Amino acid sequence: MRQIVRMMLSAAVVTVGSSLAQSALACPDYTLTGEQATYSSNELYSAVRHTLTAGGDYNLARCDEPGSGWVTREPDYTFRLTGNAAQRRKLVFRTEAGCDTVLLINAPSGEWTFDDDGSQGLNAKIDFENAAEGLYDIWVGTAGENDCRATLITETFGNAGKRSR
Numbered sequence: 634m635r636q637i638v639r640m641m642l643s644a645a646v647v648t649v650g651s652s653l654a655q656s657a658l659a660c661p662d663y664t665l666t667g668e669q670a671t672y673s674s675n676e677l678y679s680a681v682r683h684t685l686t687a688g689g690d691y692n693l694a695r696c697d698e699p700g701s702g703w704v705t706r707e708p709d710y711t712f713r714l715t716g717n718a719a720q721r722r723k724l725v726f727r728t729e730a731g732c733d734t735v736l737l738i739n740a741p742s743g744e745w746t747f748d749d750d751g752s753q754g755l756n757a758k759i760d761f762e763n764a765a766e767g768l769y770d771i772w773v774g775t776a777g778e779n780d781c782r783a784t785l786i787t788e789t790f791g792n793a794g795k796r797s798r
Contacts, residue, residue: 660696660706663739663770667708672787673716674764677724680788685709687734687773688780693747700747702735704774710785712769714741722789724764726771727752730783733776741767749776764789 672681689705714724728734733755738746742765752758755776761769773785 659691661691661693661698661704661708661737661739661770661772662706663708665707667711667770669711669713671713671715674714674720674722674724674789675716677714677787677789678722680786683710683785683787685773685783685785686780687728687730687732687783688775688778689772693735693737693774698737698745698747700735700737700749702737702749702774702776703778704735704737704772708739708770709773710769710771712771712787714764714766714769717764717766717789720789720791721763722791724761724769725758725786725788725790726769727758727786728756728773728783729786730756730781732779732781732783734781734783735774735776737772737774739770741765741769 688703691704691706693704694701726736726738728736734757735749736757736759738759740746746759748757748759773783775781
């Protein structure tokens with residue numbers, strides 16, 4: 634009888650462990666690479682626009698990362714910021730879309746940042762004051778399950794009394 638109980642407990646542990654592993658696979662993974670882009674702080678003084686499909690199959694509500702909405706497992710963009718050590722400008726990511734978008738970003742520090750509706754209307758926006766140089770993994774998701782066309786806009790502001798927002 635003890636042998637049967639042990640076998641049943643082992644099967645339960647394997648099932649629970651397998652479910653946890655599968656749910657972890659269903660979340661954003663910053664170790665994966667999205668479309669790569671590298672810009673200097675000076676280049677981003679004029680906004681750069683990237684068109685993409687917002688949304689995905691993974692529900693953030695089931696993940697450890699902050700926020701809610703639907704994203705892909707891999708980042709939409711793996712973005713490298715250079716040339717900001719001296720300027721320490723503010724780096725801004727924002728979306729424009731005809732649907733409710735969300736932004737999830739893993740910064741060079743490893744910190745996760747999320748926004749829903751921080752820009753105009755249902756668009757998302759994340760600011761990094763005195764932005765660190767390095768990799769920013771960016772997910773552009775949707776608040777609902779449906780995907781939509783969106784634009785990710787990236788730009789820098791500030792430095793020696795120049796424009797700010």
